[in-house]
Amino acid sequence: MTATRADALENRKLVLRAAAQLFAAEGLDVPLGRVAQRAGVGAGTVYRHFPSKTVLVEAVFAQHLDDLVSAADRWAAQATPDDALFGFLFEVIEKCARGKHLCDALVADRSWPHATFAAAARRFGEALDRLLHNAKHAGSVDVNLRVDDLNALIAGGATLRSAHPSPARGTRLVWQVLDSLRRPGVTKGVGLRDAEHPETCAACGSPLRVKKAGRPAVYCSPACRQRARRRRLMN
Structure with a gap:
């Protein structure tokens, strides 16, 4: 895969991720300019991948x-x-x-x-x-x-x-x-x-390992904890 092709695929992923976050939080009336801004790409990049x-x-x-x-x-x-x-x-x-x-x-x-x-x-x-x-x-x-x-x-x-x-x-x-x-x-x-801690990861839904002592786990890994934190910051 060429570098140009890889960059294009990465940009498409960024646009999709940004659009999903904005649409989920605010509805489908979010303008494409805001999607481009959230994705960190130009408006032309959005239209190249998604013409409408x-x-x-x-x-x-x-x-x-x-x-x-x-x-x-x-x-x-x-x-x-x-x-x-x-x-x-x-x-x-x-x-x-x-x-x-x-x-x-x-x-x-x-x-x-x-x-x-x-x-x-x-x-x-x-x-x-x-x-x-x-x-x-x-x-x-x-x-x-x-x-x-x-x-x-x-x-x-x-x-x-x-x-x-x-x-x-x-x-x-x-x-x-x-x-x-x-x-x-x-x-x-x-x-x-208990009511606050289902036995699935709050970020990815994977089963959590039951702890014999201490506060019940919320995330299955540090990566999921960081992912959830980034999601909260971006929304």
């Missing part, structure tokens, strides 16, 4: 879903089938709650899905279906549970999480809803130690 606002918005939506697909694969590789399903659902709900402007815009605009977003949505649905299939095969959830049930649960859970005045209590309620889907007798692995 619609193209940029679709790319942000698609990247968000592809990131979730990667998260689903990570959960499948690192956790038991039931913990993988419920840990992933919680991660998706948390990310949707933080990016409520994006989720609301997607639901409100009936012109979606466009081709790029539709392909990403299909990949997300397939990843969710794999986790659900594994959990059913392990006997962790009802065999009649469907992907569209889980999509509705994600939407409702995100609304609950973002609407509750107490983040800790909102988190607890979300986990209680998720845990209600487990079949009786299934041991709860990923869950809450």
Whole structure:
């Protein structure tokens, strides 16, 4: 790969990241000039990669879903089938709650899905279906549970999480809803130690190592702690 090509790919990533942050925080009316400023590139760079606002918005939506697909694969590789399903659902709900402007815009605009977003949505649905299939095969959830049930649960859970005045209590309620889907007798692995500290990393959603003493962990690594700090500073 040439240096020019590598620079172009890096600039595209910077623009996507900046747009996702601004759209999630403020909605889709953010002008492209602010996106360029946040990304640290010129306006011409934004337009070279994304000729219109619609193209940029679709790319942000698609990247968000592809990131979730990667998260689903990570959960499948690192956790038991039931913990993988419920840990992933919680991660998706948390990310949707933080990016409520994006989720609301997607639901409100009936012109979606466009081709790029539709392909990403299909990949997300397939990843969710794999986790659900594994959990059913392990006997962790009802065999009649469907992907569209889980999509509705994600939407409702995100609304609950973002609407509750107490983040800790909102988190607890979300986990209680998720845990209600487990079949009786299934041991709860990923869950809450207390209202403020779910057993998943607050930055990436990975399972946390349970500490025998001291304050419960919030992040799985120093890198995730720094990532969360940068996110707070930028928003």
